[in-house]
Amino acid sequence: MTVIRIIVVEDEAATARSLIHILNESGENLTIVKTLSSVSGAVTWFNDNLGSYDLIFMDIRLADGLSFDIFKQTAISRPVIFVTAFNDYAISAFKNNGIDYILKPFDPDEIRNALDKYKNWTGAAERPGGPALADLLAQLGNLTRSYKKSFLVHYRDKLIPLETAKIAWFYTANEVVHLRTTDDKQYVLESTMEQLEQQLDPVLFLRVSRQFILNRNAVIEAEFYFNGRLLVKIKPQPHEHVIISKAKSAEFKKWMNS
Template sequence: MNIIIIEDEFRAAKSLQNLLLELKPDSKIIDVYDSIETSVEALSKGIKADLIFMDIQLSDGLSFEIFKQVEITFPVVFCTAFDQYMLDAFKSKGVDYVLKPFSRDDIAEALKKVDELKTFFQKNELPELEALLQKINQPQSSGKTSFLVFKNQKYTTIPTENIAYFYIHNEITHLMTFDKQQFQLSQTLGQVAEQVSQKQFFRVNRQYIINFTAIKEMEHYFQRKILVKLTVETPEQLLINKEKSHSFFTWLEDR
């Protein structure tokens, strides 16, 4: 595996080189660039690699500028001390996002993720990943406009746009509205996922499907998970594992 490192901190770059060569002994570090200018110059000349490890805050600006000046057709793992750029990183063809100070396990996990993507697509070409994301982002049907519910001996319909989230409790599917009314459903959560708009709703895990409109904020959590907070409180914490985080941020971006 041929690897490029874009990093303006000498110690971080050296540490990363050592870890990569330890974890992937057959790898070759093609070069290390410490700025947007030197990176663009090298990449513009057609230098090829299988993977880039890229810092975000470089001496002459944010590394996202590199993508505006040169086409990058291979996977990028972002390494940074700041978590506010996560969405921008995934928009810029990033396949993983490692926070500094990174550990051996962090880099090993990133390499594992890249290998899994290569195996899945059977070749190391990012355009294949883009094709999949484009398929995911194709317009979906508007989905159900309402759900029929029964409560207090009465039937009523709840407009889907008024639903903050669906969740499972005691093996029963419930919906929670934005005005904090809770109703039971006869459908399974899997059936609900097939019925609602995939553009508006996202299944974050086996227990929850959330409405985009209900999202309040997100933050990093233990073991590289994403903690999602909604405007309407949920019985448990909403956690998205690192394997699903990429598709989650792709969904967020598809507005």
């Protein structure tokens, strides 16, 4: 039986481990060749390893940009299964065009179905009946430029619309997402941080840690912290420190300086 050589492109280590676990438990004869976590790292690896893989599982939003940028800098002709938190209409667009699309959090049955779809293709270098990859990427690029203008939140017995620009930051604890507005009001949001990353304009919002997504207008200053990290002061002030890792600090500084 032919071994399916798989590349995983995902910047969240826990998410990558979850996907790899499900793949290994799928019962298919496969091997994980490489896990990549950034656009720049993926471009370098794909340029140096042409033809050494069969299938790619790829997140759309990575730490240093959109994964679409990878295709602009290297030639990838193997099938790609995108895995991300995105809107339902985008999922339909992918499936209608012959490339599978799996929504986070992962459903093992969806991943098994995607592997079955891959096996039914006549060759790994092409997708019968699908459009050119460049056309699909152009379509997806248009989809990603549509960001949420407001969120509907529950408060007591009311539904309140909140303008996205007036949200200072999002915070997650115990798998519950909270948001704080610029006028210091807090609400619980029925969403995940991964979904928010796809829905928010990256010019205005950045996920600076596993716990926080910040509005750039809420940032007061950043102090150098231990071991190359940054301590960020924001308004309104949360109950705990906002600390950016050394690996994430370069992206944060670029974001604030753009």
